Amino acid sequence: MMHQRITMERVLAVMNFTSLFEFLVKVALPVLSASLLSFLVLLVLSFPVWVLALPILGGFGFLFCYPLVRYFAKKNDIESNLHLFITYAGTISTMRINRSVLFRRIASKEVFGEISRIAEKIHYLAKKWSLGFSKTCRKVGNLIPSQAFADFLDRFAVAMDFGQDIEKFLLEEQDAVMDVYELEYKKSLEHIKLIQNLFISLTISTAFMLSISLLLPILMGISFFDVSGGFSKVSKRDCLLM
Known part of the structure; x- marks a missing residue:
């Protein structure tokens, strides 16, 4: 799939935050407060320094990893359902439905996961806020984590602007x-x-090495049991000397 540059705006949108301040208040502040409280408790209990650092490192690590995990999880969800979505959209478009019904039908299909939620958001903004479907598709497409789906929404917006037949467009897509x-x-x-x-190759190499280790004593006229017995005698003698 195509790659997309990760930006703060996209990451915040994926987590349903409208601004960095909202993320700091709702996520960062509670996490750092809990980390600081844990640090103080461990400090009072006289734990080693490396243990004291764990809550602080864990808090900052969580704040860094959690948004990225959410971002890539939603990206994978979109791209794994994209072919199902486009097949369904192309199928129902043959019923000659309008844009509003198309997005409403897609939003009602929870099997599409994140795509259904994006379709619901597009339908809401286009109808309730009177932004229009083409403008909404472009705006939402700039905030979603999947470049493939963002490109689709951009092409869909262009098709709607030029009045292209939805059925023809979706079948081509x-x-x-x-x-x-x-x-x-x-x-x-x-x-x-x-x-x-x-x-x-690894299995064959391992089997070959085992075969050589078993056949080499025989080819050299040395019994495996004699070798093992010799090792045991040497071990006993070393033990007696010690």
Whole structure:
């Protein structure tokens, strides 16, 4: 899939925060307060210095990792359901429904995960705030974590601006998305084959080394039991000397 530059605005939008101040008040402040309280408790109990640092490091680590985890989780959710969404949208568009019904039907399908919530947001902003579907698609597309879905919304906005038939557009997009997924599927198969070949090579190498270690004493005329017995005798003698 296509990569997208991670920005603070996108990360905050993914977590449903409207500003950095809201994130600091609702997330950062409670986490850092809990970390500081834990630090003071450990300090009173006279724990070692490295233990005292754990709550502070854990708090800052959480504030750094949590937004990124949410960001990539929603990105993966969108891209894993994108082909299902575009297939469904292309199918229901043959019923000659308008834009409002299209987004409302998509929003009602929870199986699409984050895409359904994005469709619900687009429908709400376009109808309740009278922003229009094309403008809303562009605005929302700039804030979602998936570049593939953002590009789709941008193309959809252009199609709506120029009055292109929704059914024709979605059917064309369906073919394009399926081509991308076919390419990604083939890449995944190549990666699996590479891992499989690596595993087979490692297994063969291990079996070869074991075979050599077992056959070498026989080829040299040395019994494996004699060798092991010799080792045990040496061990006993060393123990007696010690």
